[in-house]
Amino acid sequence: MSKTVEFLFDLGSPATYLAYTQLPKICEQTDSQLIYVPILLGGVFKATGNATPAAIPAKGRYMFQDLDRYAKRYGVPLKFNPHFPINTLMLMRAVTGMQLRHPERFAAFIDCLFKALWVEGHNLNEPATVATVLSQNGFDPNEVLALTADEDVKAVLKDNTEKAVQRGVFGAPSMFVSGQLFFGQDRLEFVREALS
Template identity: 50%
Template sequence: MPNAIEFLFDVGSPTAYLAWHRLQGIVARTGAALIPVPILLGGVFKATGGSPPGTVAAKGRWMNEDMQRWAARDGVVLAMNPYFPINTLTMMRVLAGLEGDSRFGGVVNTLFAGMWQQGLNMADTQVLTGVLTAGGHDAHGLLALAQSPDVKARLIANTEAAVALGVFGAPTCFVAGQMHFGQDRLDWVEAAAAG
């Protein structure tokens, strides 16, 4: 029996975007359940003293090239967002509010597309509303959901629980108690998921 894959992510991470697409194939091949967990990467960095890899100029240049290689290999469109880094708080609250909801995957795809295919300033409420609406979602309902105290608390709890587990960045996957960081470790995730 396959092991479930817990996927901790923030839509502001281009490597989480790449991982999200690769995980769909892994789930299809292994039959593993995918359990996406929205976290706030900024909150993780604040708690752990971390920072986006691109803050080191040479590392950022290398990562951009490396991510393009992965995207080309997997047939995924990746356009680096000129507004990066973007405050993802509202988007991640929307997703925290949709955990377990049938709309979750569609909204994730829409948000990732706005961020990493269209290169839009998704922190701008008008832009976010337009992207969600164009994706066929009830933008006003989702943005209202993001303001719910329960949803805000859920995102905080998800983020704090991630830090307590040793998470220091995104994407991070947990399979059968093993932690795997980064989209370039998904071969190990697939092996662990397959049991």
Template identity: 60%
Template sequence: MSKTVEFYFDLGSPASYLAWTQLPSLCARNGATLSYRPMLLGGVFQATGNASPAMIPAKGRYMFNDLGRYAKRYGVPFGLPPGFPVNTLTLMRGVIGTQLHAPEHFETLLGVLFKGLWEHQRDLSDAAVLEQTLRQASLDPVGFQTLAADAQVKAQLKHATEQAVERGIFGAPSMFVAGELFFGQDRLDFVEQALQR
């Protein structure tokens, strides 16, 4: 029976980006399904009393150095977008709205936004930069903004974030395999082991 990796993420999390670069191939080689679970990391932090490691200067410096090491190991580009940490409220609403209402564009959109932030270091919280980034990828920026402004989409992102907290999530990325939680892109080896049981 095929297993599933539930991938809880926020585009503004650099560790979520690194996990995203690895999870599709990890799932493919283990015959597993990758299930994307967008959530709002700020909402998770607020609900759990957690905060970004970047808020503690020494820890933040170490974390970014460590993420750079992993990016080098994975062979993927990595850099911080201007104004980090990024306000991803509109981005995540657009992502979950696309997942719900235009799923055929979801994975393409996810790639464009993750790469826009962490490979090309674009400030996607700037509406003009976001519009240009979507247009360059032949995606519809007006449709994206319409979804991001939709009341039902907003409610769905809020619900998804609350559900994540109820499941014990306190940060991103978080992954579940057969109900077991794995936190952090540096735990992908444990995710793979869980798939092989």
């Protein structure tokens, strides 16, 4: 495996969820490695002056219709989360902590959170809801909460986010192949071509 895809992601983006459902398959088909890089989308938006498309009502309505089209094309479930937007600071610290401290459980961890947000429509702004979701998926909420307070974990997430901005990232999902940036789940065919 000589080719890699760096997948810069934040759980709070429905487009990122769709990319997440497709990238492993693309990497398998192109004999490439998928590298997950957690970032804080709110931090990227603040640094770049960008904002969610949902901030513009007409664009937001269109975006969710378009994402629904892609979900049908990909054959994956997608439900608009009625609690959107989600403040993902604690979630992305937890994701970063799991990647750092428990890499063997990382895939299952992000999978349960992506599904909770974009298939089951849970309000992950609520700590009690997060705790329930984690418990139901075999994770100890107290252990996860401890990860979010870990100074090394906080530093890694901040560093990932700052480096992403320095590399030209302005939103999520963002993918890098051979140093080339691809933004948006609707650019996955370009990612595939770059890997082939």
